[in-house]
Amino acid sequence: YSYDQHTLLTTAAPTQVTALAAARGGGFFVVTGNIGKLFRLGPGMEKEGAYESEPLDAGSFSDWGRLSWTGSAHGGTVSMETRSGNLDRPQQNWSPWARTAARIESPAARFLQYRLTLTAAADGRSPELRAVESAYQPRNIAPVISIIEGTPFNYRFPPQSLTLTPSTSITLPPIGGKRTTPTVSVGTSQTMQFAKGYVGARWQASDDNGDALGYKVEIRGVNEREWKLLKDDLDDRQYSWDSTAFPDGEYLLRVTATDAPDNPKGKELTSQLVSDPILVDNTPPEISTVAVARKGNQLEVRWTAADALTPIERAEYSVNGGEWTLAPPTTTVSDSLQHDYVLLIPGAPGEQVVTVRVSDRNQNTKTRDGRVGP
Structure with missing residues (x-):
């Protein structure tokens, strides 16, 4: 040949x-x-000859269709045989050779090999083949969701059609990589935009068939049993929502991926993955009575701040409506659910009103004031 x-x-x-x-x-x-x-x-032609192809790699487990050839038999005959297997070279675990008139009889597998036997006509003319074609359909493989990550609280993924105005935004690190603090910038970033009370998640998903995927996101509290639908028919591998309609606490997300967009109805496959707990906290810290007392020409200010779910991040004070000044806790570092504060600040004659403002890491903020007379 x-x-x-x-x-x-x-x-x-x-x-x-x-x-x-x-x-x-x-x-x-x-x-x-x-x-x-x-x-x-010698110069003469054999009456019969055979040709074995190299194994065809369908890329994945596949069903076989028709085997056909293009050319002319010239009065002779062309017989076709096939065999299949899941290793790239024919071995004992391949199927035996099976004759085929048109539709391939070999079992579904990843690899296929064909053998053609050409027999000359009585006048000695041999068949001529120009091309051989094999039809196959890869079996559908379910998509895979490999990871779900929660995104920073109070930020949302903007709709793709939304033109953002300059505002605080964050750029997330690669999903699944080393966890680092997101980069905060001011501009028109297409990553995430500040939105009080929003919480979100992003995930990685793949499909070995290369099918387009759609997603469904469900939610339930860690102590609840039933999943509630958050969003269906998602194309993006990310979603954020307003959490202020949910009670404070820990929640789980369940993401379902489907390859329905690229498969006939009834042939689609799905997979699911449940996230680690995601915290919803929209309640500000509680502030005890702000006690203000004179100590010579200074004011002593005492209070305690406590949060049920999220560590205290920042405390400030203002005297008589003046500028806010950072107030360190007695432990120096703000890293706990509860902190005590004791300040000595300059005093002045007359009534003094001291307002304190405390925020947790989710930027939930509360203020309270105390006063002292002349």
């Missing part, structure tokens, strides 16, 4: 051709080694 610019005339069991010599009347004598033999190669 001929393939591209190469023509195969014949094959023999020995692995080496060591010499060629012209024969009387035409043709050649062929001397081989390993095993040593002598062949005569």
Whole structure:
């Protein structure tokens, strides 16, 4: 047979051709080694010959369709056989050769090999084949969701159609990578935009068939049993929502991926993954009575702040409506659900009103004031 610019005339069991010599009347004598033999190669055509293809890699487990060839039999015959397996080279665990008139009879697998046997006509003319085609359909493989990550509280993913106005935004690190603090910037970032009370998640999903995927997001409290629908028919691998309609506490998200957009109804496959707990906290810290007392020409200000779910991040005070000043806790570092504060600040004659403002890490803020007389 001929393939591209190469023509195969014949094959023999020995692995080496060591010499060629012209024969009387035409043709050649062929001397081989390993095993040593002598062949005569003449100008005549064999009555029958066979061709075995290289294994076809369908890329994944596949169902086979029709096997067809293009060319002319010239009065001869062309018979077709196939075999299949899941290793890239034919081995014992491949199926046996199976004859086929058109539709491939070999079992579904990833790899397919065909063998053509060409038999010449009575007048000696041989069939000519120009092309061989095999139809196959990869089996559908369910999509995979590999990771779900919660996103920073009080930020949302903007709708794709929304033109953002300059505002505080954050750029998230790559999903699944080393956890770092998101970069905060002011501008028109297309990542996440500040939105009080919003919480979100993003996830990684893949499909070995390359199908387009759709997503459904459900939610339930960690102590609840039933899932509640948050959003269906999502194309994006991210979602954020207003959490102020939910009681404070920890919640789980369940993301379902489906390859329905690229598969017939009834043939679609799905997969699910449940997130780690995501905290919803929209309640500000509680502030005890702000006690203000004179200590000579200074004011001593005392209070306690406590939050049920989120550590205290920042405390400030203002005197008589003046500028806010940072107030450190007695432990110096703000890292706990409860902190005590004791300040000595400059005093002045007359009534003094001291207002304190405390925020937790979710930027829930509360104020309370205390006063002292002249």
